[in-house]
Amino acid sequence: AQSVTQLDSQVPxxxxxxxxxxxxxxxxxSVYLFWYVQYPNQGLQLLLKYLSGSTLVKGINGxxxxxxxxxxxxxxxxxxxxxxxxxxxxxxxxDGASGxxxxxxxxxxxxxxxx
Amino acid sequence: xxxxxxxxxxxxxETGTPVTLRCHQTExxxxxxxxxxxxxxxxxxxxxxxxxxxxxxxxVSDGYSVSRSKTEDFLLTxxxxxxxxxxxxxxxxSDPLSTGELFFGEGxxxxxx
Numbered sequence: 001a002q003s004v005t006q007l008d009s010q011v012p013x014x015x016x017x018x019x020x021x022x023x024x025x026x027x028x029x030s031v032y033l034f035w036y037v038q039y040p041n042q043g044l045q046l047l048l049k050y051l052s053g054s055t056l057v058k059g060i061n062g063x064x065x066x067x068x069x070x071x072x073x074x075x076x077x078x079x080x081x082x083x084x085x086x087x088x089x090x091x092x093x094x095d096g097a098s099g100x101x102x103x104x105x106x107x108x109x110x111x112x113x114x115x
Numbered sequence: 116x117x118x119x120x121x122x123x124x125x126x127x128x129e130t131g132t133p134v135t136l137r138c139h140q141t142e143x144x145x146x147x148x149x150x151x152x153x154x155x156x157x158x159x160x161x162x163x164x165x166x167x168x169x170x171x172x173x174x175v176s177d178g179y180s181v182s183r184s185k186t187e188d189f190l191l192t193x194x195x196x197x198x199x200x201x202x203x204x205x206x207x208x209s210d211p212l213s214t215g216e217l218f219f220g221e222g223x224x225x226x227x228x
Contacts, residue, residue, distance in 0.1 A: 009155075032215050044158075044205070044219045051215045090157055094211065101146055101165070101211040102173065107157040 002026055002095045006106035013081055014114050021076040021109045023091030032094040033074040034103075035065055039087045047089070050074065061085070086113045118142055121206050121220040129228055134193040136223050138206030140186075146209045147189040148173075148217065149181065151202040158205065164189055196227040 003026045013019045025031065035047040048059025055067040065076045074091060091106040118141030128134055138147060146165055150158040150173075160173030162181040170181050178200060180192045193200055206220040 006157075032211070034216055036217075043221050044217075046216050049216050092158075092217070094215075100171070101209065102160060102163060103148065103207070103209070103217050104160065104174070105150075105158040107155060 002031075002093055002102070002104045004091050004093050004104055004106035006091055006109050008109050009107065010110045010112065012112045012114055015083055016080050018079050019077065019081050019085075019111065021089050021091075021111065023074045023076065023106060025072050025074065025091075025093040027072050030095070033065075033067060034092040034094075035059065035063070035074075035076050036090045036092060036105075037087050038090065038108075044090070047076070081111070081113050083113050083115060085111060087111060119206060119208055119218060119220040121204075121223045123223060124221065125224050127226045127228065128196055130197060131195050134196050134225065134227075136191045136204055136206075136225070138189045138191070138220060140189075140208050142208060142210075142218070143186060144208040144210045144218075145186075146211060147183065148207040148209070149179075149189065149191045150205045150207065151175065151200075152205060152222075153202050161191065161204075193225075196225075198227050201225060201227045 005024045033050040036044045048057045050057045050067045058064045063078050088108045090108045094103045120139045122137045148163040149161040152158050159175045164170045164183045182190045204223045207217040209217045
């Protein structure tokens with residue numbers, strides 16, 4: 001079964017510093033990969049997605065992620081964070097090869113941006 | 116925003132009572148999902164549906180059942196609620212062969228006393 005690992009449960013970072021949130025998934029022939037963000041007391045919003053094509057994916061709010069098939073990783077990056085980026089970030093994978101289109105999520109990373 | 120409505124949005128119930136959460140979509144998407152969100156566990160898939168009357172189990176399906184009699188409605192039922200089912204429940208829809216991503220409802224907060 002597909003699985004997703006977000007190794008960092010919490011990441012504190014100072015405002016305007018760069019940040020990387022890590023995501024690894026179990027291997028599969030064909031996967032769709034996603035990052036979602038959840039601001040405090042809100043629902044989930046798509047940040048970016050990888051379906052196929054270029055391995056560098058750009059999303060909203062200045063975030064980007066790189067699909068690395070050999071490392072089975074999809075790490076999220078932002079070169080300069082703002083206080084407003086404080087939120088919980090979830091990585092998700094869907095196994096397209098199986099045809100079932102289950103979306104499996106990681107346990108989340110809480111990003112805390114400090115002034 | 117994707118047209119997804121969850122009801123009720125908040126519910127408090129007693130242990131042992133049945134509870135049904137409803138998810139209604141206006142997007143005509145084939146796939147629908149129920150997740151629960153708990154601190155430290157992220158979102159865990161309970162059940163999903165890939166068409167009318169076609170459903171399958173997710174990661175944490177014990178104690179839950181689902182039904183989908185129409186494309187637009189996906190019901191999640193707790194036959195006999197337990198305190199461990201206190202959680203926030205999210206419905207989601209997708210069109211995997213088109214846009215690929217999940218679109219989420221606003222969530223339903225369930226408290227089982």
